[in-house]
Amino acid sequence: MxxxxxxxxxxxxxxxxxxxxxxxFGPLVVLAVLIALPYWSIEIPGVFDTAINxxxxxxxLALCLVFGALATGYDLLFGRTGLLSFGHALYFxxxxxxxxxxxxxxxxxxxQAVLFAxxxxxxxAAALGAVALRTNGIAFAMVTLAFAQVGAITIGRDPGGVTxxxxxxxxxxxxxxxxLVGVTNTVNLYWLAVGVAVITVLVVHAIADAxxxxxxxxIRDDERRVGVLGLDPYRxxxxxxxxxxxxxxxxxxxxxxLIGGATPHVAVSDQTLTLLVMVVLGGPGTRWGPLIGGMLxxxxxxxxxxxxxxxxxxxxxxxxxxPLSQPLxxxxxxxxxxxxxxxxxxxxxxxxxxxxxxxxxxxx
Amino acid sequence: xxxxVLLTLTGLGLAALYFLVASGLALVFGLAxxxxxxxxxxxxxxxxxxWWASGNLPGAGASGWGFVLAVIFGVVCGTVVAALVxxxxxxxxxxxxxxxxxxxxxxxxxxVALLQASWGADPRTYPRPQWTQELTExxxxxxxxxxxxxxxxxxxxxxxxxxxLKFTRIGLVIRAGVEDRSMVTALGIDVxxxxxxxxxxxxxxxxxxGALGGVYAGSISPTGGxxxxxxxxxxxxxxxxxxxxGAAYAAVAVGLLQQFxxxxxxxxxxxxxxxxxxxxxxIRPQGITGKVATS
Amino acid sequence: xxxxxxxxxxxxxxxxxxxxxxxxxxxxPQGVTALLGRNGVGKTTTLKAVLGLMPRAAEITGRVxxxxxxxxxxxxxxxxxxxxxxxxxxxxVFAGLTVAENLRLAERAGSTPDYDTVHGLFPELxxxxxxxxxxxxxxxQQMLAIxxxxxxxxxxxxxxxxxxxLAPKVVTEVAAALEAVAAVxxxxxxxxxxxxxxxxxxxxxxxxxxxxxxxxxASDLLDYTEKTKALxxxxxxxx
Ligand SMILES: Nc1ncnc2c1ncn2[C@@H]1O[C@H](COP(=O)(O)OP(=O)(O)OP(=O)(O)O)[C@@H](O)[C@H]1O
Ligand SMILES: [Mg+2]
Numbered sequence: 001m002x003x004x005x006x007x008x009x010x011x012x013x014x015x016x017x018x019x020x021x022x023x024x025f026g027p028l029v030v031l032a033v034l035i036a037l038p039y040w041s042i043e044i045p046g047v048f049d050t051a052i053n054x055x056x057x058x059x060x061l062a063l064c065l066v067f068g069a070l071a072t073g074y075d076l077l078f079g080r081t082g083l084l085s086f087g088h089a090l091y092f093x094x095x096x097x098x099x100x101x102x103x104x105x106x107x108x109x110x111x112q113a114v115l116f117a118x119x120x121x122x123x124x125a126a127a128l129g130a131v132a133l134r135t136n137g138i139a140f141a142m143v144t145l146a147f148a149q150v151g152a153i154t155i156g157r158d159p160g161g162v163t164x165x166x167x168x169x170x171x172x173x174x175x176x177x178x179x180l181v182g183v184t185n186t187v188n189l190y191w192l193a194v195g196v197a198v199i200t201v202l203v204v205h206a207i208a209d210a211x212x213x214x215x216x217x218x219i220r221d222d223e224r225r226v227g228v229l230g231l232d233p234y235r236x237x238x239x240x241x242x243x244x245x246x247x248x249x250x251x252x253x254x255x256x257x258l259i260g261g262a263t264p265h266v267a268v269s270d271q272t273l274t275l276l277v278m279v280v281l282g283g284p285g286t287r288w289g290p291l292i293g294g295m296l297x298x299x300x301x302x303x304x305x306x307x308x309x310x311x312x313x314x315x316x317x318x319x320x321x322x323p324l325s326q327p328l329x330x331x332x333x334x335x336x337x338x339x340x341x342x343x344x345x346x347x348x349x350x351x352x353x354x355x356x357x358x359x360x361x362x363x364x
Numbered sequence: 365x366x367x368x369v370l371l372t373l374t375g376l377g378l379a380a381l382y383f384l385v386a387s388g389l390a391l392v393f394g395l396a397x398x399x400x401x402x403x404x405x406x407x408x409x410x411x412x413x414x415w416w417a418s419g420n421l422p423g424a425g426a427s428g429w430g431f432v433l434a435v436i437f438g439v440v441c442g443t444v445v446a447a448l449v450x451x452x453x454x455x456x457x458x459x460x461x462x463x464x465x466x467x468x469x470x471x472x473x474x475x476v477a478l479l480q481a482s483w484g485a486d487p488r489t490y491p492r493p494q495w496t497q498e499l500t501e502x503x504x505x506x507x508x509x510x511x512x513x514x515x516x517x518x519x520x521x522x523x524x525x526x527x528x529l530k531f532t533r534i535g536l537v538i539r540a541g542v543e544d545r546s547m548v549t550a551l552g553i554d555v556x557x558x559x560x561x562x563x564x565x566x567x568x569x570x571x572x573x574g575a576l577g578g579v580y581a582g583s584i585s586p587t588g589g590x591x592x593x594x595x596x597x598x599x600x601x602x603x604x605x606x607x608x609x610g611a612a613y614a615a616v617a618v619g620l621l622q623q624f625x626x627x628x629x630x631x632x633x634x635x636x637x638x639x640x641x642x643x644x645x646x647i648r649p650q651g652i653t654g655k656v657a658t659s
Numbered sequence: 660x661x662x663x664x665x666x667x668x669x670x671x672x673x674x675x676x677x678x679x680x681x682x683x684x685x686x687x688p689q690g691v692t693a694l695l696g697r698n699g700v701g702k703t704t705t706l707k708a709v710l711g712l713m714p715r716a717a718e719i720t721g722r723v724x725x726x727x728x729x730x731x732x733x734x735x736x737x738x739x740x741x742x743x744x745x746x747x748x749x750x751x752v753f754a755g756l757t758v759a760e761n762l763r764l765a766e767r768a769g770s771t772p773d774y775d776t777v778h779g780l781f782p783e784l785x786x787x788x789x790x791x792x793x794x795x796x797x798x799x800q801q802m803l804a805i806x807x808x809x810x811x812x813x814x815x816x817x818x819x820x821x822x823x824x825l826a827p828k829v830v831t832e833v834a835a836a837l838e839a840v841a842a843v844x845x846x847x848x849x850x851x852x853x854x855x856x857x858x859x860x861x862x863x864x865x866x867x868x869x870x871x872x873x874x875x876x877a878s879d880l881l882d883y884t885e886k887t888k889a890l891x892x893x894x895x896x897x898x
Contacts, residue, residue, distance in 0.1 A: 084462065131642050138399045139605065141465075142597045143645060149594045150638045157631040222674045269590060270476075273401070273469050280466055322481035329481060332474025336453065339466045459715055533763075540753045540764050546712055547751040551765045551807065552739035 027288070034194050037061070038187045049306070055186035059258065060302055062186070062193035064295040066254050069193075069200035071278040071294030073247030076204050078276065079284030080213070081240045082220030084137070087144030089271035090128075090151040091245040093262075094121040095252020097155060097169070100262040101162055104172040110180070110257075118249040125245020126238065133237050136223075145269060152267040168263035171256060180257060189258050196254045200247050201291060207243065208287075216240055220285070274301075274328075277335045301327045366505035371623050373502065377511035377580065379619025380518030384573035385596035386603065386611040387525060388566020394542035394606020396559050397461050402449055402468040403570055403596065404589030405475035406442045410571025411490070411584040412479060414438030418491040426491030434491070438575040439568050446567020450560045458556060472590070479586035487585040490578035510579050517576055518615075521569055525608050528565075534558055542606045598637060602644050661727065663688040663815050663845055664709070669721035671701070671708050678704045680869035681721070686815065686862075691846045693860035693877055697892050700866050702849045703748050706817045710745055711735045726814060740767065742814035746821060748849070750804040754793030758784055758803055761792050765807040777806040780836045798829035802836070809840065816846045822855055834858060853891075857881050865890045 038058060041051045048057040070092060077083040098117030102108040108116070132143045158165030173181045179188050207213050218226045219233050226233045256262055265271070274297065282293020304327035315321075323329045385407060392400050417424045417437035424434040449471065457463045496510040529535035537558050541548045548555045577592065578584045599618050603610030618637050626633030662685035671679040678701045686692045694702050707713050709723050712735055723730050730738055739745065753761055762784070766772045778785045781802040787795065792803060801821055808816065821837060822830040834855045840846070841859060850856050856863070856877060863880045865873035872890055873880060881887055 084465070131646065135645055138393065138397070138461075138465075139601055139645070141399060142601045143641065145594060146598050146601075146638045146641050149591075150635050153631060153634045159631075225674065269594060270473065270587075273473055276466065276469055277473070323478055326477035326481045328473045329477035332470045332472075332477060335470035336467050336474070339463050339470065340456070343463070536756070536760055536764055540756060540760075543753045543755055544751065546735070547747070547753070548764070549735040550710065550712060550739060550745045550747065550751070552736050552767060552811070553764070554734075554736045 031194075031198065034065075035191065038190060053187070055183045058186045058190040060299065062190040062258050063255075063302070064298045065190075065193040065197045066251050066258060067278065067298040068291040068294035069197040069254075070248055070251040071275055071282065071290040071297075072197075072200050072204050073244045073251065074275045075279045075284055075290035076207065076216075076240050076244045076247070078279055079286070079290065080204075080208060080220065081216040081237060082223075083237060083240070084141045085132075085144040085241075086141045086269065086272050086276075087128075087132075087146075087148030087151075088244070088248055088275055089267055089269065090144075090148035091121050091125050091248035092252045092255070092271065093151055093155065093267035094124055094245075095249030096256045096262045096266050097163055097252075098249065099253040099256045100169050100171050103175050104169060104261075105162055107175060110176050114250075114253045117253050118246055121249025121252070122242050122246030125248075126242040129238050129241035129245070133234055133241065145272075148267070148269060148272065152264070152269070155264050155267050163262070163264075166264060168261055170261035173260065176257070193254055193258065196250055197291065199250065203243065203247060205287065207240075212236060212239065217285075274331075277331065281335060281338055297331065300331060304330055366503065367627075369503045369505035370507055371627055372620065373505070373507045373511045373515075375620040375623030376616065377514040377619075378623055379615040379617075380514040381573050381577050381580070381592065382595055382599045382619055383518045383612050383615035384521060384569045384576075385592055386599035386615055387521065387608050388562075388569045389596050390600045390603060390606055390608060390611045391538065391542075391562045392566050393600060395538055395545070395555075395562050396454070396464075397545075398454060398464045398468065399597075400468050400563075400566070401465065401593070402471040402475065403566065404593035405472050406446045406567040406570040407574035407577070407589040407592060408476070408479055408584070408586060409445050409567075410438040410442035410574030411578045411588065412438075412483065412574075413441035413571065414575040414578065415488060415490055415584060427493040427495075431491060431493045435572070435575045439571045442571020442574065443564050443568040446570070447560055447564040449567075450563035454563070455556060455559065476586045476590070483586070485586060487583040487588075490582055490584050492579050492582060496579050510576075514576055514580060517572060518612075521572065522608070522612055525565070525569075529608070534561060538562060595637070598641050602641055661688070662686055662724075663726055664847065665722075665724035666705070666709065667722050667724075669705065669708060669723065670719070671704050671713065672718040673714070673716060677869055679708070679866075682866065682869070682871055684864045684871050684874050686845065686847045688845050690861035691841045691848050691859045691877075692862040692864060693856045694847055694849045694864050694866070695856065695880075695891055696866035696872075701869060702866060703819055705866070706745070706747075706819055706847070706849065709817065710738055710743065742812060744808035744811070744813035744816045744844075746804045746808055746816070746818045748819040748823065750797075750800045752792040752795070752800050752803050752807075755791065757789050757791055758795070759788040761803055762807055762810060765810045767811055770811055772810040773812075774810070777809050780809070780839065781806050798825050798833065801825065801829075801833055805833070805836065805840075813844050816840070816844055818846060819849045820851060821848075822850065822852050830855065853881060853887070 038053045041053050043051045048060070050056050052058075074085075074088050077085050077088070095117050098120055099113050102113035102116055103110060106113075128144075128147050132140055132147065135143055155163045156165060163169055179185055180192070207216070215226060215231055215236050219236060223233050226236075252266070255266070275294075278294040278297040279290045280293070281297060282291065283289025307324075385403065388406075389400060389403050392398055392403075414434045414437065417434040418426045418431060421434065421437055424430050424437060426434075453467050453471065454464055457467065492510075496508070496513055498509050499506040500509055500512070501507075529539055537548060537553055537555065538561075541555050541558060545555055573592065574584070574589065577588070581588070595618065599611055599614045602618065603612070603614035618640070621640060622633035622637050624633070625636045664686035666685065667683045669679055669682040670677065682701075682705060694705065696702050704713070708717075708719050711733065713719060721731075725738070725741070725743060753764070756764070762772075762774075762777070783799055784803060784806050787799065792800060795803065805818070805821065818837070821833055825833065830852060837846070837848070838859055848856075848860065850860075860877035863873065863875065863877040864871060865880070867890060873886075880890070
């Protein structure tokens with residue numbers, strides 16, 4: 001793996017080179033573009049249906065950002081700690097329903113509801129993680145999956161009429177600030193989603209760059225050696241699990257606002273599976289891979305629906321047009337191919353595309 | 365009393381479904397270390413195969429021997445799909461466990477979408493032979509016959525699997541491989557050949573679960589496999605990850621617990637099952653039996 | 660005399676630690692070659708690397724020749740079928756299977772299993788055929804592990820610490836059996852018990868710090884207590 005700091009024979013890195021590396025500024029430029037996007041009214045035919053600053057497109061972009069953030073938080077477990085959790089949908093759903101229920105049923109103001117939902121989600125993650133992390137590897141995967149299933153069942157059963165069962169629970173917009181309600185205010189939700197993505201990325205990168213992040217990476221590479229060093233892997237894993245849970249709760253809160261409520265499908269196990277697909281497509285354990293993977297997946301998932309309804313697909317024979325109209329069929333297939341041919345995900349492509357590599361930030 | 369009998373037999377029927385799903389999962393996991401998310405797909409293939417055959421296959425139908433033929437067709441479909449999945453997708457990634465799991469995840473997503481594309485997302489009415497809907501009186505309780513069908517099928521599969529593992533050469537290789545795969549290769553045995561067989565067996569059992577589960581539920585849908593799969597996973601973990609007999613015990617425990625608790629309070633049974641899983645893991649991280657195929 | 664096994668420049672790296680760094684030696688087609696070294700020096704790793712049994716994560720470089728042909732990257736089962744018998748450290752018997760099943764597992768299509776030899780060397784295995792291998796004593800498990808390999812014709816045996824953790828009387832028993840086997844089949848033997856090495860081995864290879872530190876006659880090494888001490892630490896099992 002290449003590093004973005006040149007290492008001299010003496011073993012010290014050369015800061016001069018680091019300062020001018022485009023990777024340092026690239027993210028800031030992208031962020032500036034994302035913030036400024038609503039002020040542009042360009043049309044990109046074939047990519048977006050409407051001009052970029054129209055509510056429909058902003059809504060899609062915001063959704064992409066939410067799932068990019070969710071995937072980034074999930075990668076703290078999968079790519080950076082090596083924990084294969086199949087239950088992350090639970091914490092996302094806890095954020096979605098927590099926020100929605102606190103606003104709609106308990107009448108909390110938005111900010112309080114979000115705060116409680118995020119803290120509550122992190123608490124649930126800590127409690128369930130404390131049990132699940134007593135197991136390892138595949139057993140851990142199954143246990144997290146089982147816990148998430150309880151969440152999905154509970155939401156579906158509508159205990160005390162709180163979750164709305166199969167129907168879901170539309171958010172009572174009367175208690176949400178006016179600036180965040182209505183189609184005309186989609187742009188504000190979009191900016192909020194940018195904020196959620198930024199917070200998530202900052203938290204994950206801060207942890208990855210901190211000493212704790214190196215311990216997590218060591219756990220991923222060889223857990224026994226961490227134990228030999230006198231550190232308790234369990235506590236570090238629980239920390240990662242709790243933080244990832246809290247971040248999923250935050251993404252969930254944003255999702256609830258964006259969609260204007262909650263629907264039970266956010267809790268189903270396929271939700272976690274798609275998260276895994278996002279991270280693997282983007283590049284697990286890389287700085288930006290999960291964010292890009294999550295955004296791209298969401299975009300394609302949405303666009304492939306209209307692609308599937310397009311004339312081009314309809315005119316194909318039935319054997320082809322049927323499957324192609326199912327986004328998950330296309331994405332699942334792409335995913336399988338990616339596992340075979342691009343094990344490092346999108347972020348791993350750079351090693352294959354030599355000269356372009358400099359422009360994509362480094363794997364940590 | 366009659367309620368208890370009815371609940372017990374219904375719980376055992378459910379346990380039978382869980383066992384059919386879990387036995388294959390346990391063997392695949394025990395031997396090949398693959399957590400197979402595509403297992404739910406094999407189940408759906410069995411269900412849709414049977415459903416399709418009962419309407420379209422000459423000689424097959426919705427009742428009597430025609431239905432048996434339809435089920436056989438569904439099971440064959442599930443078996444073939446499972447064997448193909450192993451040969452084409454799993455085998456090239458031999459011993460790369462995480463990649464194998466990822467591939468089965470992709471497969472489960474794509475497979476369900478493919479079923480949806482072919483037959484729609486909505487549930488389809490499933491053929492239920494008349495006999496399965498009739499009631500039999502047991503100790504004062506009137507029990508639908510499909511319960512007995514499920515229990516009988518699971519018992520036959522369990523006995524067949526155990527005999528296969530105990531008395532055949534390849535069964536011996538599988539039992540040894542579940543214990544220590546690399547030692548089997550160090551005796552000059554190509555253990556990968558057993559993988560395909562184990563996938564095929566698991567696929568057949570799952571397809572049977574799909575075919576009979578349709579009779580029990582009355583309808584099938586593309587996503588129907590995934591919720592059964594989750595309980596299958598739970599049964600595998602409680603049963604000791606790789607043990608067929610452990611899976612059978614665990615299936616009975618899970619099925620009965622779920623049925624009885626759900627009777628007193630709907631939905632609570634499912635949650636109790638997960639609580640049981642958590643308790644078992646806290647007490648014995650290895651599950652109730654060790655990693656030995658037939659213990 | 661051409662060597663039966665030829666290891667050259669074998670390096671093994673696992674998770675950042677270089678276990679072997681260019682090990683080169685060969686095994687003669689007659690008699691016992693002892694592979695010696697302190698605990699954790701990489702003796703087991705050498706055998707596993709030859710057989711292709713190291714975990715995927717291990718980076719392995721170098722060449723291994725067996726009976727004149729390169730066997731680098733061949734799957735384990737194929738090597739074993741070519742007559743490379745392996746008795747692992749800690750025996751590797753299948754605890755859940757019976758003694759008879761453990762033996763039956765080793766039977767191969769196309770060759771008649773030589774139960775006469777096995778039962779002749781270890782009569783205990785016949786008596787305990789229906790016992791589960793997990794309930795055997797350590798010595799009996801070792802006999803089972805060796806017996807399993809002797810069912811088939813071998814051109815070279817790789818045996819890893821066959822006397823580890825056994826009572827002195829059992830050590831003698833196992834060593835006697837191995838001596839009888841070694842009269843027929845060449846052997847690469849990892850062994851900590853230097854009395855056993857002295858009795859059986861003709862040649863010796865010592866690994867230290869990831870490299871070969873000594874090759875030559877076994878008695879040449881063991882006769883010089885100082886050399887032995889320097890290379891192997893305290894001479895365990897020496898009287
Ligand atoms: N899979 C592995 N991962 C990490 N380290 C390993 C692995 N296998 C072996 N090692 C390390 O490699 C070194 C050599 O191990 P090996 O078992 O080959 O030693 P040995 O010479 O056989 O020791 P002993 O005499 O105790 O049997 C040890 O330090 C061990 O910890
Ligand atoms: Mg050793």
